[in-house]
Amino acid sequence: MSEQFNLDAYQRTLDTRVLQHDGHGLVLADTLCYPLGGGQPGDRATLTLADGRSLTVHDTRRDKESRRIVHQLDADAPLLAPGTPLTLTLDWERRYRHMRVHTCLHLLSVVIKAGVTGGNLTADGGRLDFDLPEGMQLEPQAIEQALNALIARDLPVGVKMTSGAALQAQPELIKTMSVTPPLHQPEIRLIEIDGVDLQPCGGTHVARTGEIGRVLVKKIESKGARNKRVVIALAD
Structure with missing residues (x-):
């Protein structure tokens, strides 16, 4: 297939x-x-x-x-x-919104420099859960401004391939703590946002960050002593 x-x-x-x-x-x-x-x-x-x-x-x-x-x-x-x-x-309209949200979540993991413990997305928005260091606080307005600034830079988004062995040698690229990439495979797909992010991902993405459009940080929730959930949504 x-x-x-x-x-x-x-x-x-x-x-x-x-x-x-x-x-x-x-x-x-x-x-x-x-x-x-x-x-x-x-x-x-x-x-x-x-x-x-x-x-x-x-x-x-x-x-x-x-x-x-x-x-x-x-x-x-x-x-x-x-x-x-x-x-x-x-169903292109739905898929394209998934692409916009998915790329935005990658940018969210750039703005918040902490391990990702989970995530999900819909056609309207998505969320990431972060394992935050003790005492680290999240400010919704600052996160929203940083996200929209990255989006407005209209950065190219592309695909690179690597091997499981090479990825094991670069563990900093693996942001998601809850799911380990298939390191046994000879080829692993990476999504690169030019100059700001590179990480393993099998999902679909837009070609440039500008396609995401303006986004909102809807809320930040505590999901445990160290776990914080950040929920974002497409503004249109």
Whole structure:
């Protein structure tokens, strides 16, 4: 299976075919749909068959055993035979908002220099949890100003590849304390925000920080003696 979202996060339509379809879901030869993972929701899409019929992908997951991407359709959707051609059209507005929020969360980890213990995002906003040193205080207005300043610099966002061995030699790049990257793999994907950040990530991102738009720091919550949750939202 070709995972096109890793090659071009901006591609919106794809002609593909069915590999397998059963009660567990639909597997395609190629897909644009990002599967749930890394705090980013699974994509939604529309599938258009040659006869004009349309089916809705309401969630996308990765099978833990086979590692295939499985598209979840409505329970009453007809089973499609292997080889059936179709056109996949991504729910682009939702995906693009995920991309904007995800890149913003990377910038948030630049503004707040502490280990990340968890995170999540939606089409409206997201949050990161930080393991803060004793006595370190967070000021919402200062964080919001710093975030929007980085966004306004319109920095390029790109992908680099590294090996598990090389990443082990640079542990400072691993910001997330709750999830360890697959260091056994020969290739690991890094997201680079030019001049300010480089970290492992398998999610989808915008090409420049300016695309994020203005963001708000909605609240900061205590989630334990050292754990602080910072919640951000897209302003539009």
